[in-house]
Amino acid sequence: MFEEQRQIIASILPFLIQGLWETIKVSIAAIFLGSILGAVLGTLRSFRWPVITGLIGSYLHVFRGSPFLIQLYVFYFVFPQLGIPLLAFDSWTASMVALTLYTGCYVTEIVNAAILAVPSGQEEAARSLGMTKLQALRHVVLPQAFKLAIPAMSGVYVIIIKSTAILSVVGISELTRQGEVSILRFPASIMLIYGVVALLYFIYCYPVLRFTDWAEKRMGGVRIKSD
Amino acid sequence: MDYLASIYNFRVVGDYLPVFLHGIFATIWISLVCLVLSLVLGIFLAGLRTSSSALLWRPAAAYIQFVRATPLLVQIYLVYYGLPIVFGSVGVLTEAVSGIIALTLHTTPYMGEIIRSGIESVDKGQREAARAVGMNGVQTMWHVVLPQAFANVVPTLLGQTAVLIKDTSLLSLIAVFEVMSSGLQLMSERVMPNEAFITTAICYLLIYAVLLAVSNVVERRLGGGIYRPA
Numbered sequence: 001m002f003e004e005q006r007q008i009i010a011s012i013l014p015f016l017i018q019g020l021w022e023t024i025k026v027s028i029a030a031i032f033l034g035s036i037l038g039a040v041l042g043t044l045r046s047f048r049w050p051v052i053t054g055l056i057g058s059y060l061h062v063f064r065g066s067p068f069l070i071q072l073y074v075f076y077f078v079f080p081q082l083g084i085p086l087l088a089f090d091s092w093t094a095s096m097v098a099l100t101l102y103t104g105c106y107v108t109e110i111v112n113a114a115i116l117a118v119p120s121g122q123e124e125a126a127r128s129l130g131m132t133k134l135q136a137l138r139h140v141v142l143p144q145a146f147k148l149a150i151p152a153m154s155g156v157y158v159i160i161i162k163s164t165a166i167l168s169v170v171g172i173s174e175l176t177r178q179g180e181v182s183i184l185r186f187p188a189s190i191m192l193i194y195g196v197v198a199l200l201y202f203i204y205c206y207p208v209l210r211f212t213d214w215a216e217k218r219m220g221g222v223r224i225k226s227d
Numbered sequence: 228m229d230y231l232a233s234i235y236n237f238r239v240v241g242d243y244l245p246v247f248l249h250g251i252f253a254t255i256w257i258s259l260v261c262l263v264l265s266l267v268l269g270i271f272l273a274g275l276r277t278s279s280s281a282l283l284w285r286p287a288a289a290y291i292q293f294v295r296a297t298p299l300l301v302q303i304y305l306v307y308y309g310l311p312i313v314f315g316s317v318g319v320l321t322e323a324v325s326g327i328i329a330l331t332l333h334t335t336p337y338m339g340e341i342i343r344s345g346i347e348s349v350d351k352g353q354r355e356a357a358r359a360v361g362m363n364g365v366q367t368m369w370h371v372v373l374p375q376a377f378a379n380v381v382p383t384l385l386g387q388t389a390v391l392i393k394d395t396s397l398l399s400l401i402a403v404f405e406v407m408s409s410g411l412q413l414m415s416e417r418v419m420p421n422e423a424f425i426t427t428a429i430c431y432l433l434i435y436a437v438l439l440a441v442s443n444v445v446e447r448r449l450g451g452g453i454y455r456p457a
Contacts, residue, residue, distance in 0.1 A: 065389075065435030067396035069407065070428045077420035082234060158295070165298035169400065176300060190308045198297045198305065205296035 008189050009196060012182040019178030020200050026174060027161045030099035034160070035153070037100060038107020043137070045108060046115040056108065063105035068163050072098045076170050091170045102163065106156040113222040114145035114152075148222050151215035158208050162201070175200055239422050243413050250409030251430055257327060257405060258392045264331045265391075266384075269338030270373070276343055291336040300397055303329040307401045326398040334391050341383050345376035378449060385442040392434055406430045 045056045063071065076094040079087040089097065118141050126136035168177035179197035183190055240247075275287035294302065306329035310320055349372050357367040377384075399407035410427030414420060 061435075061439075062432065065439075066428050066431040067393035067407070069396045069399075070410075070424060070431060073410075073420075073424045074428060077414070078424050081421050162298040165300040166397070168300070176298065179301075191305070191312060194301060194305050194308065198293075198301050201297045201301060202293065206292065209292065209296050 005189070005192055008186050008192060012185070012193060012196070015178050015182060016175065016196060016200060019173060019175035020204065022172070022178075023161070023164050023174040023201075024204065026095070026099070026167065026172065027157075027164050029096065030103050030164075031157055031160055033096075033100040034103025035107050037104035038109075039111050041104065041108040042111025043115065043142075045112045060105050060108060063102060068098070068102055069166055069169070071102060072166060072170060074098075091172060095167045095170060095172050099160065099163065099167070103156065103160050106159065107153065110149050110152045110156065110222060111145065114149040115141060117148050117222050118144045147219065151212060151219055152222055154208055154212040154215060158205055158212065161205050161208070165201070234421050235425060236419065236422055239413070239417060239419060240426050243409070243422075243426075246409045246412060247406065247426060247430055250404065250406035251434065253403075254392065254395050254405040254430075254434070257323065257330070257395050257398070257403070258388070260327055261330045261334055261391055261395075262388055264327070265334035265338045266342075268331065268335040269342050272335055272339035273343040273346060276339060277346070287339075291340065294333055294336045299330075299333050299394055300400070302333050303397055303401060305329075306332065322398075322401055322403045326395075326401060326403040330391065330394060330398070333394070334387070337387050337390075338384070341380050341387060342376065344383075345380035346372060348379045349375045381449060382442060382446050385438065385445065389435060389438050392438070393431070396431070 041056050041059070044052055047053075072095065075089060075098045076091060079089055079094070122140050122144065123136050126140040127133070131139065164174055165176040167174055168180065171177065173181075175197055179193050182193050186193065272287055272291070275283045276291065278284050278287075303326070307322075307325045310325055310328065314320065353371055353375065354367055357371040362370065395405055396407040398405060399411060402408075406427055410423045413426070414423035417423075
């Protein structure tokens with residue numbers, strides 16, 4: 001009965017799996033780089049140094065106030081126009097830079113909130129034991145903040161995985177893009193192909209999502225606004 | 228000054244100002260329609276989700292999880308190509324209508340979950356008191372629980388509205404006219420990426436700034452966020 005559909009799925013699945021693998025690679029790379037960036041900026045922001053806090057604040061506002069699509073277009077189309085050779089990104093670099101900065105702004109906010117959520121008595125106790133400010137941060141505050149940040153961080157990872165679909169518009173051959181290419185081969189089964197694409201995204205995202213829900217219930221932790 | 232003019236030409240942007248204004252207007256009305264629809268459907272979905280009958284809450288939970296675990300772009304494509312297959316090509320299914328349906332279907336679960344957390348934050352005594360003075364279930368919900376639930380989650384709902392406005396940018400990919408499309412129009416007619424995309428970004432940041440100001444006022448009026456849904 002579904003012979004035709006089965007054949008179509010059989011012939012496109014290898015390409016879709018390849019796309020899913022690309023999606024996984026891009027998302028993990030962005031999450032890794034973005035988390036490092038966010039951890040550094042979030043810690044810096046928690047010091048409340050006037051100029052640096054302001055700079056980081058405007059970074060957060062710009063990246064959270066505009067859609068990811070326009071950020072991607074700016075890195076992909078505008079930066080090569082500025083006449084600086086280093087900024088002449090190809091589609092891969094532009095995607096990575098945009099996605100990393102986008103991840104970074106979420107992580108910055110979470111890390112900052114997590115550090116502020118650690119009771120100030122902890123730092124004062126560490127300081128009174130003779131630790132320097134940096135030692136107190138490293139041995140006392142950050143380990144506790146890290147635990148508070150886990151649920152919110154895994155929530156961000158779901159957002160980032162879903163945002164990689166937008167990279168298809170600059171021609172990164174991730175899952176959505178592979179789906180579009182498959183539709184060129186089988187134009188009559190658009191719904192079937194997008195259905196399979198959605199299912200593959202679901203298989204990748206759902207465990208992370210369940211972990212987020214579980215961790216939120218189990219550990220509580222900090223929350224940021226979802227925008 | 229010459230360098231600045233070579234990377235951002237104000238005269239061209241001035242020429243396209245009406246197009247961008249038109250785009251901002253379109254973005255705002257599309258977002259407003261989606262906001263209202265998803266709030267109404269969200270209340271309904273929150274009701275289904277908290278129902279004690281497995282026949283009601285399981286499908287609702289499945290829908291919520293499906294939307295949360297798949298990208299908006301794929302959902303938009305599914306709705307855009309799927310609707311004509313289901314309903315045939317009736318004339319009313321313009322791109323804007325498809326886009327609004329897709330965005331509403333995407334935003335409803337998020338709104339529903341926020342409203343649910345708001346309803347759960349209302350003290351049980353309130354409900355019992357309402358029942359004790361003789362209100363029925365619907366009256367209790369409408370006159371006692373929902374007003375308090377909304378007051379508690381307004382800041383979160385505004386945050387989700389900001390996400391909704393940003394999400395409308397993806398509708399440009401199915402040829403709905405909004406701010407992003409006006410940028411793309413400048414790009415395709417003049418091939419000036421800087422003017423096209425930086426202006427579009429500025430438009431979005433302006434909308435965001437207005438929303439931020441509104442949410443600051445609201446939070447202050449509500450007493451600085453007494454309740455933050457956990």
